[in-house]
Amino acid sequence: MADAVKIKINGKEYEAEKSESILQVARRNGVYIPAICYSDRFGAIGACRICAVEIVGMKKPMLSCAMKVKDGMEIFTDSEKVQEFRKKIVYEWDKFHPLQCGVCDKSGECDLQDINYELNITENPSEEAADPLTVPDRSIHYEWRIIHHDANLCIQCRRCVTICDRVVNFGILALVKKDWGGREIDTKDGKPLECEFCGQCVSICPTGAMSSKLFKYKARPWELAKVRTTCQFCASGCQMDLNIKDNAILRVTSEDNTPNRANLCNLGRFNYSVVSRKNLIEHPTSNGKKVSLEKAIKEAVDILKSCKSDEIAAISGARETVEEQLTLKLFVENALSSKNLDSFASTHIGKLYRVLPEGIEPFNAVSDMEECDVIFAFGGDVANEMPRLDWQITRNVKLLKQSKLITAYWRDAKIDTLGSVALRYMPGEEVEFLNSLFGALANSLGVKSSVKGSLEIPEDGVKLLSEAKKVALIVGEEALERPYGEEVAKALANILMLLGEKVKLYASSKYNNSYGVLFSGVADGFDTFGRRKEQSFSLYELPNLVKEGKVKSVLLLNADLFTVYSDEDARAILDGASVIYIDSYLTQTAEHARVVIPSAPFSMVNGHYVNIEGRFNSVAKALEGDFKPASEILLEISNQYGYSIPTGVIKDAISKASFELEGVNKEFNNVESKGFEFGDGLKGVLVYSKFRSGIFSSFGDGASIAMNEPVVEVNPEDAEENGLENGGYATVEGLSALKLKVKVDEKMPKGVISVPLWFYGYNGYNLSGSLNNLFSAKLLKGE
C-alpha cells in the first residue's frame, strides 16, 4: 500500500489509507464518533458539524467526516473540548425544538434524541437566553402525497437534499430562504412536491421532519418486528425489511449494509399494501363459483387429464419463487410430459441470453459497475425500468465522477440529466441503430465484419466506447420487447462480442424473478441451471394455438395474461381454453379463469428470487395467513395427477444456487434489419412507468397515490397541432382506443407519443396488439 499512513486515535495507533476520512478509519476500527449528516449512501456533507474531533496541533475541532487522514495525525474523539463543541451545536438544534417525542414517529430511532441522551443534555442555556418572541413561525406541515414534512423538527442537516440530488438524481429539495429570515427545506420551485416518491428522503432524515404519511402514527418503531426479504417488484433484488405489527406490514425499511445501500424506490418502499387482504384472491373458484380447495384441485386435475400432453401449455409469470418455478417445471415436463412451457421472461431477457456470445459473463454485480469507466445504456428508460441501476449510474457519474455515460434511446430520459453522450434513434430503428453502431465500432477497433447500418453514429460516442477500459452495457427491457426483439438481441450480441472481455452486461427486467426463470428453466430455450436446450414453445404463439384449438388447457402460475396480451387475446385464451390460474392477486385473469386457486402471496411464502446479478436472494414469510404456497398446490395437483414430484431435486438445485448458463455464440450474427412500419400518424410507444411493475402493483397505496392514472406523453408541437393541453384528456387511437390524460413534455421527440404499461384498467396492448410495444397512433382531443 503506497498510500498507507499511520494515525493515532485516542492514543491508539491505526493503519489507514490516504484517501480515507478520519470518520471512515474510526468506524472501520470500531471507534465511535457521532455523525449526523454523513451517510455511507452519499458521503460527507459537512453540515451538522457534530462529528468534530480534536486534532493535535490544530486550534479548532475539525470535521472528521470530511477531513482526510495524514500520516502521524493524532486525534481525540472525545476530549472535553470536543464535548463542549458538540454540546453547543446540540443546544442550537434543541432551541425551540418542539418537545413532541411522545408522538413523533421518529422517537426511538431519532439521531437527535440519541445525541441529546449521549451528551446527557438536561438543560439548554441557548434556549433560556433566547427571547421567546423570536421563535420562528415554522408552522409548515407540507403534505406531499406520501411524504409529510414538518419543518419544526428539521435540524437542517441537508441529508434529504443530498440524497435526492446525489443518489436519486431528482434534486427537487433545497434549503430555501423564508420570510421569517431563516431557511427551511422546501421544493426548489416552491410548488407542492411532485417527484419519484421514493421516500429516500424519509429514510435518511435523522429526525421526524420527513416522514411517511402511509406510516404516520401507525406504530412506534420499537413495536415493529423486522423481517428481511427481497423486493417483489423488479429484478434489482433490493434487500428490505418488512416492519410487522399485528400480522400486518406497516412500513418497509432497509439497512446501509445491504447491496442496495438502503436505497429503495417508490414501489419497494411504499407499495407494500398490495398484499393486504382486499387485493388477494380469497377462495378457490371454479367457473366463477366459490369451491373448496380440494374441489378446485380435483377440477384442475380433471381438466389436465382430459387433454393430450401437447394440448396443454403452462406459463410462469416470472414473479413466483424459484422453488415454485422448479415445481412447475417438474410437473409440466415429467407429469404432463408436455414441452409447452414458457415464461414472461421470454419477452425480454430470454431473447438476449439465448444468443449470448461465448465468453461473456452473463451476470454482474451491480456495485461492480463502479469498475467501468464507460456506461452505455441502450434501449430503455433505465430509471423507470430498474431504479437500482439508475442509482448505480448516478453514483458512478455524479457522486464518484468516475464514469462517462453514453445513452442510446429514442428520447432524452432521466439519466441524461447526468450529462451524457446522447445517441438517438427513432422508435422502430433499434436494429438499424445497433448495426450502425457495430459498424462504426468495428471500424474504429479494426475488426473486419460485414455488419453495417445506415445511421450516422456521432463520433464521440464511438470513440468513448472503443477507448473504454471497461464498459457497463445496460440493456433496456423495452428494446427487447419490440416485435423484432430477437433481432435486437442478436445485434446486441454482436456488440457484446466486439467489446469482449471489457464488457459488463446488465439487462433490465421489471419481473422480480425473471432471472430465476432462466435458472429453473421454465423459459423457452432454457433448462434447469440455465443450461441451454432446444426451443419448443413460445408464449408468442399461445393466442393462435388456442384459437386453432391446438392448445385446450392452459396452466398459469402468477401469469396474469393482461400483463403481456391485449384484452382481445387474453379473453380469447380465457374463453377458448380451460385456464387453471394459480396466483395471489385479484387480477382480471382471476375474474375469468375456469379454475382459480389462490396461492400464498409475497410476504407469506419462503423461497428465493434471483436478481439481475444472478444472486439468490431469500424471500421470507413475514405474515401468517391460510394460503398455501403455489409449490404445495402444484405438488398436490401432481400427486392427484399420478406423479409425485421429487422435492429433493428442487432442494438440491436451490442449495447449489449457481448457474451453468454460458454464452454459445462464437460468430457474429447476421442480423436482419427489421423494424416497424408505422402508418402516417404518430409513432406510438408503450413504455414502463416507475410507479408500476405488474398490473397488480396498481393495487398498492404507494404506487396509486404517487400516480393514480396513466398519462400519454406528447411533444409540445404535436400537442398544439392536435389541440391538446397539458393535464387535459386525449383519446389515443391504435388498434383500439384509450382515453388518457395528456402530459406535454418537450423531451418527447416530435411525432412520437408514449403510453405507460400496467395501469389497471388501461391495457396498452389494446393499442399495439399483444407482446408488442409499437403502434401507429392518432390523437384526438378528449371531451
Added chain:
Amino acid sequence: MLFNDLRKGLAVTIKYLFTHPVTCQYPDERLDLPHRARWLHKLETYEDSGKIKCIDCGLCERICPSKCIKITPKENEDHTKNAAEYDIDLGRCLFCGLCVEVCPELALSMTDVYELAEYDRERFVYTKEQLLNVKTKKG
C-alpha cells in the same frame, strides 16, 4: 357434664350476637381505600375541551409487564395524535400501576373501583369508552 362443650360454644355465639360487627359489611358498605390504592384505570380528559389526554406515546403499552394495554392511534386534522382506541385487558393486569407512573401526559389514573368480577374472560377487556366513563366511588 353432658352438653358442656355445646353450652360453652353457644355462650360465645350469643355474646357476639349483641356486640357491634367488626368486619366490613360488604356489599352494604365498602372499605375506605387508601389514597393511592390501585384499581380500575381511568382515562383522563381535559376539563375545558373534554378531549382525551392520551396522545398514544405508547409508553404504557411498552412498560406494562403483562402486555395488556393496546392502543390504536389516529391522526387529527392538525397533525396531532390521540388514541382512537384504548384497551386494557384487566384479566391479565396485575395492577402494578407502572402505566400510570410512566404516562407523561397524566392521561391515565387509577381509581378505587375494584368490583371487577365477570362471568366471561372477554369482558375483562375494557375499551376506551368504558375507561373514559369510570365513576370513582368516592366521587
